[in-house]
Amino acid sequence: MFAALSLQYNKEKTSFVKERDQIFILAGALTWLILVPLGLRHGYIETWPLTLFFVYQYFFLVPAIVRLRQYGELTPRTEDKQWSSSPSMLMRIAFGIAVVGSHWLAAFEGPHLYFTWNWQWPSCIAFFVLVIAYTLQSYGWHFLGKYSDQLMKPQQIVIFGPYRIVRHPIYTGYILLFAGYCFALRAYKSLIFLTIASLFYYDQRARIEEKKLEEAFGKEQYKVFRKKTKYKFFPFLY
Numbered sequence: 193m194f195a196a197l198s199l200q201y202n203k204e205k206t207s208f209v210k211e212r213d214q215i216f217i218l219a220g221a222l223t224w225l226i227l228v229p230l231g232l233r234h235g236y237i238e239t240w241p242l243t244l245f246f247v248y249q250y251f252f253l254v255p256a257i258v259r260l261r262q263y264g265e266l267t268p269r270t271e272d273k274q275w276s277s278s279p280s281m282l283m284r285i286a287f288g289i290a291v292v293g294s295h296w297l298a299a300f301e302g303p304h305l306y307f308t309w310n311w312q313w314p315s316c317i318a319f320f321v322l323v324i325a326y327t328l329q330s331y332g333w334h335f336l337g338k339y340s341d342q343l344m345k346p347q348q349i350v351i352f353g354p355y356r357i358v359r360h361p362i363y364t365g366y367i368l369l370f371a372g373y374c375f376a377l378r379a380y381k382s383l384i385f386l387t388i389a390s391l392f393y394y395d396q397r398a399r400i401e402e403k404k405l406e407e408a409f410g411k412e413q414y415k416v417f418r419k420k421t422k423y424k425f426f427p428f429l430y
Contacts, residue, residue, distance in 0.1 A: 215253060222248050225292060226373075229299035240305045244373060251326055251369055255333045279396040287393040291370070294386035298379035307378075318375035321368050328354050329365030349409055349417050357427055359402070359418070363394040364425045391425070398424055 230241040354361035367390045374383035
């Protein structure tokens with residue numbers, strides 16, 4: 193269950209799974225990640241819990257299905273190993289636990305949903321952050337195209353779309369998704385913890401990716417890209 197709840201379910205699979213099975217796997221994982229803790233805390237799952245559940249479902253499922261339908265099956269794992277950007281197994285497990293734990297803590301940390309199901313400023317921020325998260329993630333995958341995940345070994349550095357703003361917009365989307373979830377529940381301690389954990393984990397992935405890109409395309413060519421796109425995750429910040 194932790195492998196699915198790490199929210200990298202489509203990136204780290206070792207076998208091809210049908211779209212229908214993907215829906216069931218993701219729905220089951222998100223049920224335990226979102227609906228179960230919120231249901232235990234508040235006694236119901238209508239409104240906010242179901243909304244957040246479908247936001248996560250849409251965020252992770254739709255781009256994965258679109259990519260597979262557009263570009264076909266993933267490349268064999270033997271070929272993809274050299275392009276793996278995953279940190280150590282221990283770090284992946286630790287991050288998965290951090291994600292699950294933070295979502296459960298957020299469910300019990302925030303006030304009753306009666307006080308959060310409104311359009312006060314935290315809800316507006318949550319909505320705004322979630323919209324940005326989905327936009328970055330979907331457009332990031334769109335411009336990454338056939339080089340996404342294990343579909344094909346990269347043949348060029350993608351410098352279009354959101355990659356003109358930040359070098360890793362998809363990871364930024366994941367970080368903002370988690371932040372929007374915590375904002376929606378007014379769970380600010382969980383927000384801080386999960387943001388720090390996500391930044392640390394995705395920074396490690398980004399470092400590995402950038403090192404491999406330097407080896408593949410040459411330091412000078414990648415240096416030009418880094419000069420054009422200075423920021424890794426957030427414009428003017430990092």
